[in-house]
Amino acid sequence: MDAIKLSICLPTFNRAVFLDKALRYFVTDYKIPYKYEIVISDNASTDNTREVVDRYIEKGLPIRYFRREENLGYEPNLSSAFRHARGEYNIYLADDDMLIIGGIVNTIKYLDANPDVTACYAPWYLHDEVQKVDQTLFYDVKADTKYERRNFLEVFAFLVESHVFPEIGIYRASALRSAWVPRYFSYWAFSHLAHYLDQGAIAFRKTPFYRAVTVSTIPRDRPQAGNDELLTAWDRYRGGLEYMVNLGVKRGKLPFDQQSVVQYEAMIKHFTFNRMAVALRFWFAKKEYLKSYELYSRLCFAGFGNHPDVAGVRGQLPLMAAVQTLAWATNSAAEVNRLVLHGMTDPASIEGLLRELGLRANIEVVHNAGDMPDGAAERAAVFVANKADRDIYLKQGYPQNLVFCEEDLIEPLAM
Numbered sequence: 001m002d003a004i005k006l007s008i009c010l011p012t013f014n015r016a017v018f019l020d021k022a023l024r025y026f027v028t029d030y031k032i033p034y035k036y037e038i039v040i041s042d043n044a045s046t047d048n049t050r051e052v053v054d055r056y057i058e059k060g061l062p063i064r065y066f067r068r069e070e071n072l073g074y075e076p077n078l079s080s081a082f083r084h085a086r087g088e089y090n091i092y093l094a095d096d097d098m099l100i101i102g103g104i105v106n107t108i109k110y111l112d113a114n115p116d117v118t119a120c121y122a123p124w125y126l127h128d129e130v131q132k133v134d135q136t137l138f139y140d141v142k143a144d145t146k147y148e149r150r151n152f153l154e155v156f157a158f159l160v161e162s163h164v165f166p167e168i169g170i171y172r173a174s175a176l177r178s179a180w181v182p183r184y185f186s187y188w189a190f191s192h193l194a195h196y197l198d199q200g201a202i203a204f205r206k207t208p209f210y211r212a213v214t215v216s217t218i219p220r221d222r223p224q225a226g227n228d229e230l231l232t233a234w235d236r237y238r239g240g241l242e243y244m245v246n247l248g249v250k251r252g253k254l255p256f257d258q259q260s261v262v263q264y265e266a267m268i269k270h271f272t273f274n275r276m277a278v279a280l281r282f283w284f285a286k287k288e289y290l291k292s293y294e295l296y297s298r299l300c301f302a303g304f305g306n307h308p309d310v311a312g313v314r315g316q317l318p319l320m321a322a323v324q325t326l327a328w329a330t331n332s333a334a335e336v337n338r339l340v341l342h343g344m345t346d347p348a349s350i351e352g353l354l355r356e357l358g359l360r361a362n363i364e365v366v367h368n369a370g371d372m373p374d375g376a377a378e379r380a381a382v383f384v385a386n387k388a389d390r391d392i393y394l395k396q397g398y399p400q401n402l403v404f405c406e407e408d409l410i411e412p413l414a415m
Contacts, residue, residue, distance in 0.1 A: 003088065004037050004086050005034040005035050005036060006035075006087045006108065007037050007087030007091070008037070008038045008091055009039045009081035009085055009091065010039065010040050010094075010095060011081050011094075012040060012042055012045065012077075013042065013071060013074075014046060014047045015047075016048045016049045018095045018096040019095045020052045021096070022093065022095050022096065025098060027059055032104075036062060037063070037085070038063045039064050039082075041066050043071045043074075043077040044067065068080065076182075085173060087173060088173055090176055091169070091170045093210075094212070096218070098127065098213060100209045100211060103122065103208050104170065107120050107170050107205060108170065110205065111170065117146065117201045117202060118174075118200035119169045119193065120169060120202070120205060121168065121204050122168065123139045123206075123208055124212050125137060125138075125208050126211075127211040127213050129215055129216050130216070130217055138165065139162065141204050141205065144203070146202075147202050149197065150198060150248070150251055151253070152245070152253050153254055155193070155244075156245060156248070158204070160267045160268065161267075165189060166204075170209070175195075175199045175200060178195065178199070179192050187239060187241075188240070190244050193244070194248075232279070238268055238269075241272075242268060269302065273299060276295055277299055277304060277308075277309040277310055278309060279295060280292055280310060281313075283295065287357060289317060290328065293317055296314075322409035322410050323353050323354060323409075325409050326381075326404060327359040329404070330359060330360075330402075331358065331360050333399075335379050336379050336380065336381055337379050338380040339359070339380070339382070339383065340366045340393075345385075347365075347367040348367070350383075378398075382398055384403070385405075387405040390405055
């Protein structure tokens with residue numbers, strides 16, 4: 001029996017409709033010229049995932065299916081798919097993304113010709129599946145480059161200076177076995193790459209072999225783990241780079257004198273805060289202004305106040321964060337069911353903005369305090385235009401920490 005050349009490792013959970021589409025490509029589009037397998041690890045799905053898998057097994061796809069008894073999270077499920085793989089080479093496939101078979105074939109040809117290479121990476125396309133067009137590459141590789149074993153310095157510099165995220169690769173199974181280990185505070189793609197590099201050479205090639213679908217033919221608001229990570233994982237990025245440097249130092253391949261440490265820290269800081277600036281832009285676009293302000297503050301402290309993504313939000317952020325603070329404070333107070341807007345020139349517009357920024361629908365917005373029923377004060381929040389007007393409501397028994405003026409909301413957000 002011929003050995004399996006390639007294991008395509010596909011984790012999934014309650015995404016039968018996406019899994020169906022992913023497997024359909026193997027029937028209609030993908031022509032893989034050697035023996036391969038599709039290893040599906042199911043994170044205890046409760047939908048019809050198993051029915052979808054059985055249907056494609058009947059169509060002749062070489063699927064090996066494993067179902068977990070309980071959902072332990074994404075990374076253990078991905079590990080499960082890789083651990084069950086039998087192929088000489090292993091590749092990850094998300095259940096809503098696509099492979100580029102020509103790129104895979106060329107990469108495996110390269111790996112066959114370079115047995116010292118443990119992992120081969122390439123940039124991937126962001127893909128509009130509706131229009132059937134590639135939008136852009138996630139990062140750029142200017143030339144095919146092979147980094148010899150334990151060349152930590154050049155790989156570290158390449159990752160940091162080119163802002164490379166080595167998430168898509170084809171891995172030699174003999175190296176993956178020990179390189180794919182759990183990491184909780186370090187970005188897994190950096191720490192795993194460090195272990196591949198510790199075992200042998202690695203390569204970055206220009207030709208993509210993967211498409212990450214950004215616009216899907218199936219509902220477009222589907223959750224995407226990569227997007228979530230982009231919004232929150234900047235400190236894990238830092239941890240992953242520090243992990244790589246430390247391994248290089250342990251192997252005696254990187255200097256660890258004071259000057260070198262300062263240089264490493266400066267490079268990691270620049271990479272990390274650039275990623276935070278991107279996260280700021282995304283949080284702002286999602287109208288999460290309080291989260292945006294936290295990132296804004298950290299970026300300004302780090303000297304990134306003039307970064308385009310930071311400077312671009314400076315004009316709007318204080319006001320929007322202040323309004324969102326009012327919505328949050330009102331929502332968070334148990335049994336509060338009204339918000340009084342006092343002395344506003346356009347209360348309807350303010351109410352609309354509050355609703356847009358998260359004020360719960362079951363909280364009534366009152367434009368005139370005279371409309372309040374008797375005894376409603378203890379279950380109401382108030383926003384006054386002038387600080388002096390706070391006393392009007394305090395004398396009527398409104399809770400002191402639920403009567404806000406503009407100064408209360410804007411002052412903490414001073415730019």
